[in-house]
Amino acid sequence: MDDFTYHAPATVAEALALRAEGGGAARYLAGGSDLLLAMQRAEPPVARVIDLKGIAALREIRVAADGGVALGAAVTMAAIERHAHLLAHYPALVAAAAAVGGPPIRNRATVGGNVCNASPAADTSPVLLALGARAVIAGGGGERELPLAELWSGPGRLTLLDGELLTAVRLPALPPRTGCGFQRLTRAAMDIALVSAAAVCTLDRGDRITAAACALGAVAPTVLAVAGLGAALAGSRADAGTLARVEHLAAAAARPIDDHRASAAYRREMAGVMARRAMAEACDRARATSGGAA
Amino acid sequence: MVQQAEQQALQQQFRYVGKRIPRVDIVSKLTGAAVFAEDVKVPGVLYGKLLHSPHPHARIVRIDTSRAEQLPGVRAVATAADLPDKRVGRVVKDEHYFARDKVRYVGDRVAAVAADTREIALEAVRRIEVEYELLPPVRDAFEGLAAGAPIIHEDLLRYTVVGPAKPQGGNLCSLNSLTRGEPEAAFGECARVFEQVYTTQMQHQTYLEPHACVAVYNPDRTYTIHTANQGQFPLRNAVAEVLGVPQNQVRVVPAEIGGGFGGKSIMKIEPAAAVLAKKAGRPVRIVMSRHEDFIGGNPRAAFHITLKTGVTADMRMHARTIDVVMDQGAHAMGAGAMAASVTQFAEGPYAIPNLRITSRLVYTNKACTSAMRAPGGPQINFALESETERICAAMGWDGIEFRRRNAMPTDYVNTAGGVNRSVFTLDTLEACLALSGYRHDRARLGPNRGRGLALGNWNVGGNASGAVIKMNGDGSVNVIGGVVDLSGVNTTMTQIVAEALDVPLERVTVKSLDTDSAPHATNSGGSQVLKSHGLACFKASEHIKAQLFELAVDELDASAERMELKGGQVRVQGEPSRAVAVTKLLSQAQGKTGPIVGYGATGNSPRMPSMAAHVADVEVDPETGQVKVVRYCAAQDVGLAINPMSVEGQIHGGVAQGLGQALCEQFTYRDGQPQNAGFLDYKIPSALDVPMIETTLVEKPSVAGPYGAKGVGEPPVVPVPAAIANAIYNAVGVRVTSLPITPEKLRQAIREQERGGGA
Structure with a gap:
C-alpha cells in the first residue's frame, strides 16, 4: 500500500469537494472492510481517502411515517442488526447484515460499502433489491434517486458518474401482510456466499399472493432480480406448487459461472433451492403479520 | 469404572505429573510479551523479500538483477549464483535452494532482495528480469506417471538419496512396498473381496503465524538466525548445507512459534535471509505473506488409494492390498520420508495376516508436500475406516x-518386523463407545441425521535428543533443551523434571535454547517429543540424583542404591530420619566434585501405535449437501497424560483440523496455478463450524515413555474424515469416497442416489 492522505469531512458537500479535487486517485471510505483490501492492489494507487463516517447524516437510520426506512450509506451492519424497526419489519435485511463476516467486521462494514463494492455476492444487496430499494445519490448536480438495480453495471462496477456519492438506501414501506426472507449457502460458517437469495411476498386476506419478488446473489455479474416472478405468482396460493415454481424460475434466471468455489450447475440448482426457501420464509412471515408494516 | 479406578490409582502416585498445570508460557503469550521471530529487534535490520516463480514449469534462460540493484535503498540481491552449486534435500537431494536451471512450481524461489523498506524491497523484486522458456506442467500424479509426460527432474537417477526413497526415474520419485504373508493367494481363500478407490486432497497447515526469520552475519563470519521453525537443529543443519559452511558456524535461535503442524519443520526463508545478510553486511528480516505461505508452503499430499480387502465368513480381514499414489509436488522435501511411514501405519489399527502396501511418490509441478500433522495418517485412515463400514454394510x-x-x-509383530508394544486398541474403542453411546444398529439418528465411528492410529517413535539440567545452590533447577516449545513442550518437561527431582514447579525453569547452547535434538513434531526429549529430561534428572546420592554416601552412611530424593532431602529409603538437605550437599559439592549438572540422552526409538476412536454426529441438508457436525466424541490412548488439560487441547485442535480436511479444506491448482492461496477461498473451520468436543483419555502406561506417557498430538487428527464420512452414510445412505466432502460433492452423490444409482 502506498502513502495516501486521509480526510474526514463533516458534510456531504465537503466530501464531494474533496473527491472532485482528488480526482480518480481519491476514494470514499465508509467502513473500509473492502476498500483496505482493494487498496493493496489498486492501480493507480489510492492517493486520497475520504472517510464518510464523520458525516452524521450518513450514519442515520431514518424511519418514515409510513414505515419506510432510509439507511444512511455509512450505517454499519451491527447497527442494522440491533435496530428494532428493522428487526420487526425487515428481518431478512437483518439476517443478511448478520451474515457479513464476524462481529468486528460488522462493526465496521456499512450498507453503502456493501452496495457500492458491487460484488454479486454482497450479502445485503439481494434483500435490498427484492425489497425494491432505491439509491439516493449526491453529486455536483445535486441529489438524484434511482432503483438499486440500475446502480450496478458489473462485478465491482457502478453506473455512478465520477465523483458521485451514494448517501442513502431508501426502503419503501411494506404493504400489509408482507414478509421477506433471506437464505445463503456457504462452504463454512464464515464465508462469501456461493449462492444467496432474498424474497418478498404480499398476501391478501385469502392467503393469495398479490405481489412477490426474488433476487439472487453470486449467480450473475450483478445481484439479479428474478424477472417475471411477480406476475407468475400473482393470484397463487403460497403453497408447495407455488414454491416449486419459484425454485424453477430462480434456477432458470441464474447465470452462474464455474469457479474454484462451485460449479455453475451446482450454483444454478442451489439458486432455485435458496429462492424457494427464502420465499417460503417470506410467505410464513407474511401470514404471521396481522396488519401493515407500521 | 474399573478403568477409572486404575486411572486414579495411577495419578495418585504423582505430585506433578498427571496434573492440570497451566502452561508455563501462558502469561507471556496472553499479554503479548512473547517474542516471535518477526518481533526480534536487531539494529539496522533490512527488509528481505523473495521473488517466486510465476510458472509451474519453465527453464530459466536468463536472470538480470541489475535494475533491482540500481534502485536506491536496495542493499543486496541474491540468486543461485550466490550459493554453492549443489542440490540439497532431506530425503532426495533434488533441490537447489534458489532455482538454477529450471523452476518447478509456482512459488519456487528464484531470487531475493534486501532493502531499507518493505516498499523498496517489493519494487526491487518487481524489477528483477527473468526470461523463462515455458515447459508443459505435470498437473497431477497420474499425468506424471503417464508415458510421454514432461519430466520434472531429468537427473533424478543421478541424485543422492539420503532417506528411504527409492527413485525409479521418470517422475516416479519413489516406489516403496512392504508385504506380509501372501495377499494375492489369500484373496482366493476369502468369502468376499471388496475393492474401492479413495482420494484425498492437498491440505495446508494454516498455522496462525506465517514463516518469519531474522538473520545476522556476525563479524566472526558466523551466522545467527532467529526463526519460527519447529526444530533449531534440523534447520541449522539444512542452512549450513545450503550455505556450504560447517554446522558450528550457524547459530539458530528458536523464537516463539505461532503454530507449525509440520509446516515449519522444513527450511524456508532462512538461507535467503542469511545470504542477503552477508552480502548486505546488515541483518535481514524476512516475513512471508499469507499468499507466499500458501504457494511456497509444504502442504499435506493428496493421495489416491486403491484398497482391496478380502474377508472371511467369520468377520475377519484375511487379506488386503493398499496401493497409494501420492501427488508429491516439485521436490521430495519431507514427503519422501512418508514412503517409509506410510507402510508402517497403513496396517491401521488392525491385524491382517496377508498384507501388501505399495506407495508411489510422484513429482508434479505443485508446492512441495511434506509433513502435516500425522503425515499420511488421515488420508489412509479415511480409506481404511470408510471401507470398514462399507464392508460391514454389504x-x-x-x-x-x-x-x-x-x-x-x-x-x-508389525509388517516391518518390529514389535508394537503397549497397544490398547480395544480399550480405546470401548472407551469411545461408552462416551458416545454409539451402537451399530442405532447409527441412524433420525431423518438426515447419522452417527459415524472410526478407529485410527498414529505410530509414535522417538528421535535422538539430549537434555541438560543444572542444579543451582538453592536446589532449584534450569533445564536446557534443543526442542522448540510447541503445544506445551516446556510445560510438560517442567512437570517431568519436577516429578523426577521432587522439586516444586516454580523451582524448575525449562528453556529451549539456541544451537550453540543446547544439546542436540530433532524437530518438535510427530508426537515424538515425549518419547525423546521427555525421556532425556527424565534421564538427566536421574543423573542429578546419582550425583547427589554419591555426595550423600558419607553423610548418611548408606549406599547410593538405598537412597531417595524427597522434598529437598536425600534420604535412606524407609528411614525418613536418616536424611540430609540437598542444599547442604550442593554446598559440599563446591569443595568436592564441583557444579552439579545432569545430562540425559535418548537415541532413536521404534514407532508404536497410539490409538484414537472417534464418533461424530452429523446432520445433512440433502437439498444442498451441507453437513453440520452437531456432536463429537473422541477417546485416545495416551499412556499417561502428563498434563490432561494439554492433552485435551491437542484432541480439540486435532478434531477441528480433521473436520477441515473432512469437509472444506482443499488447496487447488488449475494447470499448475494455485487457485485459492488465501483464507478467502481456502476455507478452514471457524469456531462456528466446530461442535463441542467430548473427550476421554485411556490411561494405560506405555513401556516406552516417561511415566508411561505416549505422544498425543497426531492421533486425534487421524480418524476424523472417516468418522464424518461414516456419519454422513448413516444419515443419508450415501458414501462419498473423496475428500473434502463438499456440499456440492455430497449433493451430487445424493442426486445419483435419488435417480436410483449410487449408494
Whole structure:
C-alpha cells in the first residue's frame, strides 16, 4: 500500500469537494472492510481517502411515517442488526447484515460499502433489491434517486458518474401482510456466499399472493432480480406448487459461472433451492403479520 | 469404572505429573510479551523479500538483477549464483535452494532482495528480469506417471538419496512396498473381496503465524538466525548445507512459534535471509505473506488409494492390498520420508495376516508436500475406516464387532518386523463407545441425521535428543533443551523434571535454547517429543540424583542404591530420619566434585501405535449437501497424560483440523496455478463450524515413555474424515469416497442416489 492522505469531512458537500479535487486517485471510505483490501492492489494507487463516517447524516437510520426506512450509506451492519424497526419489519435485511463476516467486521462494514463494492455476492444487496430499494445519490448536480438495480453495471462496477456519492438506501414501506426472507449457502460458517437469495411476498386476506419478488446473489455479474416472478405468482396460493415454481424460475434466471468455489450447475440448482426457501420464509412471515408494516 | 479406578490409582502416585498445570508460557503469550521471530529487534535490520516463480514449469534462460540493484535503498540481491552449486534435500537431494536451471512450481524461489523498506524491497523484486522458456506442467500424479509426460527432474537417477526413497526415474520419485504373508493367494481363500478407490486432497497447515526469520552475519563470519521453525537443529543443519559452511558456524535461535503442524519443520526463508545478510553486511528480516505461505508452503499430499480387502465368513480381514499414489509436488522435501511411514501405519489399527502396501511418490509441478500433522495418517485412515463400514454394510455385519475381531493386539509383530508394544486398541474403542453411546444398529439418528465411528492410529517413535539440567545452590533447577516449545513442550518437561527431582514447579525453569547452547535434538513434531526429549529430561534428572546420592554416601552412611530424593532431602529409603538437605550437599559439592549438572540422552526409538476412536454426529441438508457436525466424541490412548488439560487441547485442535480436511479444506491448482492461496477461498473451520468436543483419555502406561506417557498430538487428527464420512452414510445412505466432502460433492452423490444409482 502506498502513502495516501486521509480526510474526514463533516458534510456531504465537503466530501464531494474533496473527491472532485482528488480526482480518480481519491476514494470514499465508509467502513473500509473492502476498500483496505482493494487498496493493496489498486492501480493507480489510492492517493486520497475520504472517510464518510464523520458525516452524521450518513450514519442515520431514518424511519418514515409510513414505515419506510432510509439507511444512511455509512450505517454499519451491527447497527442494522440491533435496530428494532428493522428487526420487526425487515428481518431478512437483518439476517443478511448478520451474515457479513464476524462481529468486528460488522462493526465496521456499512450498507453503502456493501452496495457500492458491487460484488454479486454482497450479502445485503439481494434483500435490498427484492425489497425494491432505491439509491439516493449526491453529486455536483445535486441529489438524484434511482432503483438499486440500475446502480450496478458489473462485478465491482457502478453506473455512478465520477465523483458521485451514494448517501442513502431508501426502503419503501411494506404493504400489509408482507414478509421477506433471506437464505445463503456457504462452504463454512464464515464465508462469501456461493449462492444467496432474498424474497418478498404480499398476501391478501385469502392467503393469495398479490405481489412477490426474488433476487439472487453470486449467480450473475450483478445481484439479479428474478424477472417475471411477480406476475407468475400473482393470484397463487403460497403453497408447495407455488414454491416449486419459484425454485424453477430462480434456477432458470441464474447465470452462474464455474469457479474454484462451485460449479455453475451446482450454483444454478442451489439458486432455485435458496429462492424457494427464502420465499417460503417470506410467505410464513407474511401470514404471521396481522396488519401493515407500521 | 474399573478403568477409572486404575486411572486414579495411577495419578495418585504423582505430585506433578498427571496434573492440570497451566502452561508455563501462558502469561507471556496472553499479554503479548512473547517474542516471535518477526518481533526480534536487531539494529539496522533490512527488509528481505523473495521473488517466486510465476510458472509451474519453465527453464530459466536468463536472470538480470541489475535494475533491482540500481534502485536506491536496495542493499543486496541474491540468486543461485550466490550459493554453492549443489542440490540439497532431506530425503532426495533434488533441490537447489534458489532455482538454477529450471523452476518447478509456482512459488519456487528464484531470487531475493534486501532493502531499507518493505516498499523498496517489493519494487526491487518487481524489477528483477527473468526470461523463462515455458515447459508443459505435470498437473497431477497420474499425468506424471503417464508415458510421454514432461519430466520434472531429468537427473533424478543421478541424485543422492539420503532417506528411504527409492527413485525409479521418470517422475516416479519413489516406489516403496512392504508385504506380509501372501495377499494375492489369500484373496482366493476369502468369502468376499471388496475393492474401492479413495482420494484425498492437498491440505495446508494454516498455522496462525506465517514463516518469519531474522538473520545476522556476525563479524566472526558466523551466522545467527532467529526463526519460527519447529526444530533449531534440523534447520541449522539444512542452512549450513545450503550455505556450504560447517554446522558450528550457524547459530539458530528458536523464537516463539505461532503454530507449525509440520509446516515449519522444513527450511524456508532462512538461507535467503542469511545470504542477503552477508552480502548486505546488515541483518535481514524476512516475513512471508499469507499468499507466499500458501504457494511456497509444504502442504499435506493428496493421495489416491486403491484398497482391496478380502474377508472371511467369520468377520475377519484375511487379506488386503493398499496401493497409494501420492501427488508429491516439485521436490521430495519431507514427503519422501512418508514412503517409509506410510507402510508402517497403513496396517491401521488392525491385524491382517496377508498384507501388501505399495506407495508411489510422484513429482508434479505443485508446492512441495511434506509433513502435516500425522503425515499420511488421515488420508489412509479415511480409506481404511470408510471401507470398514462399507464392508460391514454389504455383509450385514456389526461394525463394532468387526473391529473387535480384527483389532491389533498388543505385542503385535508389525509388517516391518518390529514389535508394537503397549497397544490398547480395544480399550480405546470401548472407551469411545461408552462416551458416545454409539451402537451399530442405532447409527441412524433420525431423518438426515447419522452417527459415524472410526478407529485410527498414529505410530509414535522417538528421535535422538539430549537434555541438560543444572542444579543451582538453592536446589532449584534450569533445564536446557534443543526442542522448540510447541503445544506445551516446556510445560510438560517442567512437570517431568519436577516429578523426577521432587522439586516444586516454580523451582524448575525449562528453556529451549539456541544451537550453540543446547544439546542436540530433532524437530518438535510427530508426537515424538515425549518419547525423546521427555525421556532425556527424565534421564538427566536421574543423573542429578546419582550425583547427589554419591555426595550423600558419607553423610548418611548408606549406599547410593538405598537412597531417595524427597522434598529437598536425600534420604535412606524407609528411614525418613536418616536424611540430609540437598542444599547442604550442593554446598559440599563446591569443595568436592564441583557444579552439579545432569545430562540425559535418548537415541532413536521404534514407532508404536497410539490409538484414537472417534464418533461424530452429523446432520445433512440433502437439498444442498451441507453437513453440520452437531456432536463429537473422541477417546485416545495416551499412556499417561502428563498434563490432561494439554492433552485435551491437542484432541480439540486435532478434531477441528480433521473436520477441515473432512469437509472444506482443499488447496487447488488449475494447470499448475494455485487457485485459492488465501483464507478467502481456502476455507478452514471457524469456531462456528466446530461442535463441542467430548473427550476421554485411556490411561494405560506405555513401556516406552516417561511415566508411561505416549505422544498425543497426531492421533486425534487421524480418524476424523472417516468418522464424518461414516456419519454422513448413516444419515443419508450415501458414501462419498473423496475428500473434502463438499456440499456440492455430497449433493451430487445424493442426486445419483435419488435417480436410483449410487449408494
